[in-house]
Amino acid sequence: MNTGSHYKLYHFIPWTRKKIYKMLILSSIPTLLFYFLDWKWLAIPWVPVALLGTAAAFISGFKNTQTYNRSWEARQIYGTIINNSRSFGIFVKDFIRANVPVEETIIHQEIIYRHFAWLTALRFQLREIKSWEHVRTKSYNKEYLKYYKVPEWETNIEDELKAFLNKEELLYILTTKNKATQIISLQSAQLRKLNEEGKISEYNYTALENQLKELYDQQGKCERIKNYPYPRQFSSINLYFTNALCFLLPLGFLGEFSKMTEKLGENIVWLTIPFSILLGWVFLVLEQIGESTENPFEGNANDISITQISRNIEIDLREMLGEKELPAAIQPVNNILM
Template identity: 85%
Template sequence: MNIGSHYKLYHFIPWTRMKIYKMLILSVIPTVLFYFMDWKWLAIPWVPVALLGTAAAFISGFKNTQTYNRSWEARQIYGAIINNSRSLGILVRDFIRMDDKVQEQAVHQQIIYRHFAWLTALRFQLRETKSWEHVKTKGYNKEFLRYYEVPEWKGKLDEELINFLSDDELKYVLSTKNRATQIIALQSAQLRELNEAGQISAYNYTALENQFKELYDQQGKCERIKNFPYPRQFSSINLYFTNALCFLLPLGFLGEFSKMIEKFGDHIVWLTVPFSILLGWVFLVLEQIGESTENPFEGNANDIPITQISRNIEIDLREILGEKELPPAIQPVNNIVM
């Protein structure tokens, strides 16, 4: 997530420079043929270009709206995880009571630390690369990775989980496919044991189980966004319409500027190049921005900062446990926080 006031041009222009090069080629070639080879038939009326531009603008606006909704929903889900996590910390501290205060504190820590493990496993799962994601496949995104790092790609899950789980639990969790799901299952199993031992009342047991149910719900919502891409048919027609428009734009501008040759001279047609580049760049960048917003967990610079959120939750819950040695908050790098 970019936390600056806006992307600087020295970041944004290089990120989109391939679009500029593309429009430069598409506009220079027909202009050269028109000017030097006298291929007057390349000039076409503006009406079909305008009609195609209207369709391209509509589908681009639709795509960007829907991809933004995916991103905003992902942020709302993690907002709910923050709230549920804080509630869980308070309920564990106040609902699980034992005569032996040392044992009570140990149980509190075990459950809370296991929740840290769940947060860790979930973010590692969400950062796994899917075939339809763009952050590692598109050249402009790969280049932009030099401005930030994705912690889940640099670290290893087992090395982080070892700080929160016992050896037996760690071995079991790493042997499963959906690690986050099994960690919550371990939480529920321990609650049942405490309830059967009479260390949690039936009401408190139900309240705590409801917290884990809510976390399961939020995990499922994250997995729905992660595992279901923006529909490929809409993504495809947006790409096709935009490219068709960019191909026709220079021809339409040639048609318009050729009408001014008698008044301004035949060199007026060279204005086709800058106007085509500018207008084509707008449409191509709209398509690229929509593409970069499709998958809010993939590791893109515009992603939901799940690493930072998870660390903030960890700090809050450690303070609820009464711990004084807290991990540092995740700081942005080049105004990008993951």
């Protein structure tokens, strides 16, 4: 997530520079052929270019709207996780009672620390790379990684979970496929045991189990976004329409500028190159922006800041436990917050 007022041009232009190079080539070749070899047939009417541009603009707008909706839904899900986590922390503290204060404190800590483990396992699962994601397959995204770090790629999940799970639980969780799911299962098993021991009343036990169900619901929503890509058919036609438009743009501009040669001279056709670069860059960047927004958990600079959100939840719940030594909040690096 970018925390600045906007992307700076010295970041944005290099990120999109290949689009500029592409339009420079696509516009220069027909202009050179038109001017030096007198290939007048390269000039086409503007009407087909305008019609294709309308279709490309429509599908680009549709894609960007839908990919933004995926990103915003992901942020709403994590907003709900924040609220559910705080509620779960309060319920654990106030609903679970033991005759010995020290024992009660230990139980509270065990359950809340296990919740930290769930947050950790979930974010690691969401940062796994899928075949349709772009952060490590597109050169411009790989280059942009120099401006920030993805914590889940820099550390090991086993080392992260050690701080929150006992040895027996850690060994079990590391053998499972869906670690976040099994951590909540461990939570439920302990709550059932505490209910059988009389440390949680029936009503409070039901309320706590409902909180676990809510966490499962939010995890499932995250997994749906992570594991179901933006439909490839819509992604493909956006790419095809945009590239077809970029190919025809110089030909259309040649047609328009060639009409002005009698009044303004033959050199007017050279304006085809800058105008084609500018307009083509706009459409190509729209396509690239949509692409960089469609997978909000992949490790892109435009991702939902799930690492920072998880750390903030941890700080809140540690304070509920009365802890004074709290982990530091995660700060943006080059205005990128992960």
